[in-house]
């Protein structure tokens with residue numbers, strides 16, 4: 001039995017990490033038996049992050065490595081994709097991880113009204129006396145990373161303009177198909193739809209949330225991916 005070490009769920013999702021949900025979707029799509037094990041603190045994990053897949057004594061960190069591991073065991077997440085489509089898949093995943101993911105993190109952690117909900121949902125298990133100092137330290141560190149990465153240096157208007165380009169690229173790829181590469185979900189959908197889903201389910205209606213909610217076809221696409229591949233716990 002495979003075990004996915006994952007952050008628990010929040011905001012209407014089976015985990016509060018889109019990378020953990022990506023791994024969950026890949027496991028569901030693989031057809032292998034698996035179970036979740038919830039962790040709150042990833043510091044003892046190989047890359048100090050989640051998700052991590054455990055198989056017997058082996059720990060496999062990083063959702064992309066988990067995908068490769070499952071593929072070596074026989075899973076095929078990109079059935080029927082041409083070489084050109086595989087290249088497009090790679091480019092879309094990179095775009096999402098560099099752009100949309102960081103907008104999600106920004107809106108969860110750095111918008112004050114949203115942060116109050118994020119803090120309550122992610123850290124309610126931390127003892128009250130240490131919760132304040134710990135979450136202030138974590139928020140400061142996320143802010144520094146968002147400034148270093150660039151997302152927090154832009155105005156809201158600039159962030160939304162960049163997001164519009166990303167959503168437009170996804171829309172063009174999706175066209176009138178059910179999933180990004182046709183009638184079946186692929187690894188690209190597993191990587192991208194959870195990020196969109198979390199932006200749609202932000203605890204407050206930020207500009208990014210409103211932009212995506214009003215985008216023709218993308219909320220429906222996310223709902224299809226949820227129905228097809230999210231686990232039910």
Ligand SMILES: N[C@@H](CCC(=O)N[C@@H](CS)C(=O)NCC(=O)O)C(=O)O
Nearest residue numbers: 017018019042049050051062063064
């Ligand atoms: N490249 C990694 C990224 C995983 C990642 O960044 N996970 C975040 C949560 S979304 C994490 O564990 N951050 C450390 C923390 O929250 O302490 C993957 O694809 O799995």
